[in-house]
Amino acid sequence: MPTDLKQAALDYHANPKPGKIAIEITKPTATQRDLSLAYTPGVAEPVRAIQLDRELAYRYTAKGNLVAVITNGTAVLGLGDTGALAGKPVMEGKVVLFKAFAGIDAFDIEVDTHDPDIFIDTVARIASGFGGINLEDIAAPHCFRIERELRERLDIPVFHDDQHGTAVIISAGLINALRIAGKRIEDARIVCLGAGAAGLASMHLLTTLGARREHILMVDRQGVIRADDQHANEYQRIFAAHTDRHTLAEACVGADVFVGVSGPNLLTAEMLSSMAENPIVFALANPDPEIDPSLALATRSDVIMATGRTDYPNQINNVLGFPYIFRGALDVHARSINDAMLTAAVHALADLAHQPVPDSVLKAYGLDALSFGRDYFIPKPFDPRLIDVVPAAIARAAADSGAARTAPGA
Structure with a gap:
């Protein structure tokens, strides 16, 4: 700094x-x-x-x-x-x-x-x-x-934002990125670099949305977490893969999605080059992402990218999630925040990015226009519609799943 x-x-x-x-x-x-x-x-x-x-x-x-x-x-x-x-x-x-x-x-x-x-x-x-x-x-x-x-x-409700808040925003962005790439979540081969709180929670939520566990490769400092390797902890072993791939470079070959919640400059241009057509790269390490966006775009013109930074398009920012998730939960005196409520938040955020962007958002970010596409597939944090859309979805899901003490709007 x-x-x-x-x-x-x-x-x-x-x-x-x-x-x-x-x-x-x-x-x-x-x-x-x-x-x-x-x-x-x-x-x-x-x-x-x-x-x-x-x-x-x-x-x-x-x-x-x-x-x-x-x-x-x-x-x-x-x-x-x-x-x-x-x-x-x-x-x-x-x-x-x-x-x-x-x-x-x-x-x-x-x-x-x-x-x-x-x-x-x-x-x-x-x-x-x-x-x-x-x-x-x-x-x-x-x-x-x-x-x-x-x-x-x-x-x-007990909610670890580093896990589930991050997971919600990643999942909402990924749903839309896959749509832009012309791919289905059920078919997507996903590499997650970082097997801590954010990575594990994000992969769990993606499986509830349709991703196949056998298509996910978790990678930590020691390489791909494999079924025949005992270095992983009990939480990481849930994603232990039956694979002969050992390194991040090997994991990236043919992958549709890279999610990085790890550290700077760990995804090389060569690794990105080996990924599938229209590769999706969520390089979320802050302040320096796993691959610099300028390098990523110079390497692959078809890359679909998000970071955790405010100065690049498609910021994965937890403020899109936790205030509104709790708002919806509190409004119905919820006993918990469950997977149904998290999934509702994912779809509410993903759907909002398809709607016309208010002038107030354009003004806040100094933009003349913004519409759904490669440079905009997750809402901006200052979108005034978030407070109306996301809590309402959470409250409905809480009521439908039995987590609510009171009815929405009561």
Whole structure:
């Protein structure tokens, strides 16, 4: 990062007051009567009501619009294990995005432990006051167990955005990219470089959308994860392939899709050249992708490409997903965020990219025109239609799948 931008980032977080968030009071506190209702003695009435019926917490408290953004700081951005406190600026940033894009209130919570049992127990004990839990920046493989056990213990949505938020946006983009390439997801041969939280969750969601597990090759630092190789962990073994291919270069030969959630400059021009016609490349490492887009386009004029960066077309950005997924889940007091709801988000995002683009989006990005095609197959983060389209799809899917406590629009 340029020196001037580094200082600007520090100044942004420090001034005019430290941090990025504050608390807003939603009820009047101007008179003695106001205080008697807000606190003693009036507050005893909702306490008694909730004691008799826990569901009334959605009516009498902020629970129904409140999310906890929780980390242990073991996988903060691309910075690694920074510790819980150093992860706080990122968690505050997530809180800002929840509020700015979906009107959701959120608190950031940093749990200072590397022990997954302590983390799980801590989160479970504080969860009842929230409408949902957004897990963030927790290293694999502990993140998988943490999410699974919290989902089993809690009756509110538990969502690891690094897994499922990323998976939703990748899947929505890939559905449309395959359409542009003239290919079916059932036939697509997919290489995923990066077998951590984002890669595994994305491949799982793609299989629910029709991708065939036998057509997926997962690749980590040691090469293709194969059935005859024991280096993979229990979560990676789900995608262990029966193949004689060992390296990334071998995996790319004839592949229709490359998804990179790994590191910079790992996909070479030679590897791209070996892929099938109309290759789809999602090079999502930030800030430097697995292959530079200019090199990719110089190598293959038929490449269909997405990155994680704002300065290239087709940005795979989680802000397209998690605020709206939680908005829809909270609106129906959902007990969980399940595969049906994630699939609904995928299709809502994919379908939106086919619609005419509002003038406000063109203005925000300094564009004269934008329409579905190779340079636009995933909506832009500032598209004002997202808040109407995605939460509604989530809420319907929650109701249809039995995850909702209340009906959409109730």
